[in-house]
Amino acid sequence: MSTALVDYCRSELEALRSARTFKKERVLEGPTGARVRVDGRDVLMLTSNNYLGFANHPRIVEAARKALGRWGNGLGSVRFICGTQELHKELERTISAFFGTEDTILYMSCWNANEGLFQPLLSEEDAILTDGLNHASIIDGIRLCKAKRFVLPHGDLAASEKALQEAQACRRRLYMTDGVFSMEGEVGPIPQLVELCARYDATLVVDDSHATGVLGATGRGSAEELGAMGKVPVFTSTLGKAMGSAAGGFTTGPGPLVELLRQRSRTTLFSNALPPAVTASSLEAFRMLMEDPSPVRKLRENARYFRERMAAEGFDIPKGVHPIVPVIVGDTARALAMSAALFEKGVYVSGFGFPVVPQGHARLRCQISAVHSTADLDEAVDAFRAVGKEFGAI
Ligand SMILES: Cc1ncc(COP(=O)(O)O)c(C=O)c1O
The missing domain is CATH 3.90.1150.10 (Aspartate Aminotransferase, domain 1)
Structure with a gap:
């Protein structure tokens, strides 16, 4: 057996240790x-x-426990083969109602939601505009897509406008931003991006992983926080932070867009369904937040x-x-x-x-x-x- 790869790993680990990283x-x-x-x-x-402290909240834990009894541990399948339960549909409907969107698709994580977002929607003739500080899952998702990339200096609206102008030559435009930048705790300029995207016919997508259940008077996220609720067409977000803290993610937005993801997004087509206990506890998290x-x-x-x-x-x-x-x-x-x-x-x-x-x-x-x-x-x-x-x- 060649030891080259393991030797490489050893020396990289040594470098990390000596750099104290x-x-x-x-x-x-x-x-x-x-x-x-x-x-x-x-x-x-x-x-x-x-x-929100939901990770070990008695109602969340009880919802997971009950789901194990009622729905079992897992489906042994991806969603479209034989992995969809009424529980998944109910959580998707609840998330759509929470955001005021038409439809929602669940993923095993928001990493998967972001990774599976771009490639089904855009190709060579299209453009993706992305904030330079966006999450690693967005960067990787964009790498899997052949659209022309515009990586924008963080938070630079003038550069965004210039890029949108340049991208007018492309067939379709998608602008992707974190709702909250996780190393900074900084909320993105959502209302300004809504306005820019409307002016230049681009679809705004906001990854609200650190905003869902966190920002806005009722926890609906960055758009609610900044008075732009109902103006952002597509959100991705996680169920692994405020909303139960276990796992799972989703994309929520216009019906046809979400349905096309169901048909073509590789991170749902080729990966198991969200386990029932996690689905039920996330559902309970949304219910709790909507109640109070x-x-x-x-x-x-x-x-x-x-x-x-x-x-x-x-x-x-x-x-x-x-x-x-x-x-x-x-x-x-x-x-x-x-x-x-x-x-x-x-x-x-x-x-x-x-x-x-x-x-x-x-x-x-x-x-x-x-x-x-x-x-x-x-x-x-x-x-x-x-x-x-x-x-x-x-
Ligand atoms: C902005 C953002 N997007 C996506 C993710 C990934 O979320 P998940 O843990 O559900 O994969 C994170 C998690 O750190 C995040 O901060």
Whole structure:
């Protein structure tokens, strides 16, 4: 057997370790919530997408448990062969009602939704315009499609307009943006993009993975947040963050577009159906949010409180409203060392450095949840103050 490939892997891993960018998994000893158990200790969880605290909510867990009894563990099939249950249809109808769209298609993840989106809809004669900071799944999805690509400087509306003008020569235009940019907690300029896309006959698609259940008065996401609800024709989003935190994703939009994805999108055609327990728990998450959006208000209030307290301590925090609160600390080694020191003080928060974020902008990415109490947030600020001073970040 040739050892060339394994030798290559070994040397790459060594390089990652010496650059201190090797990612080590921490093993949780129980479910996730405001606190988690790791290495025999309870620590404050400040780095999870469990925005609404639904990950281990009794109603969500019970919905999954009941679905296992009623619908079984899985279908052993992709959707179009023999993998569709009434449960899938019900979740798709519920998501469409939530967004005010015509139809929805579920995927195993939003990664799959994005990867399977472009190739069925666009070909050589068409154009995709994409924000330069869009999620990796969008980048990979676009790579699978032969349309002409316009990669736009992040958030640059003038460049977007220029590209849209150039793309008038193409047959169809699709403009893709994250609703919330996940390293920044920054909400995209949705109303301006709605307007630009209308002017240049392009279809706007917003990946609202960090906005569904998070932004807007009722958790309907970035468009609701910015007063553009009903004006974005297509959304992709995840069920793995606010909406139950397990797995799953979807594309929701005009009926014919979603139906064509059902017919041609390779990540649904050649991949198993979403398991019943996950489908049912996500359905319960939408029901809970539609019955009572107060956790979204609590999340907002928690994010505001933490942002204000951290800024008052002197930390460098980009302005915003989102529960992703990046604490910029400079270089990657410092971010990782601070993350380790915070963990020692009982606060679990991840550090991100180059190449995930630009050189010199390494950060600790805090993520606030509706289930954090004020005492939890105060505890996090106290730990940050101590570690920030120790590392010269404040
Ligand atoms: C903007 C965005 N899109 C897509 C995804 C992928 O979502 P999933 O975990 O459902 O594959 C993520 C997850 O990190 C994300 O942040």
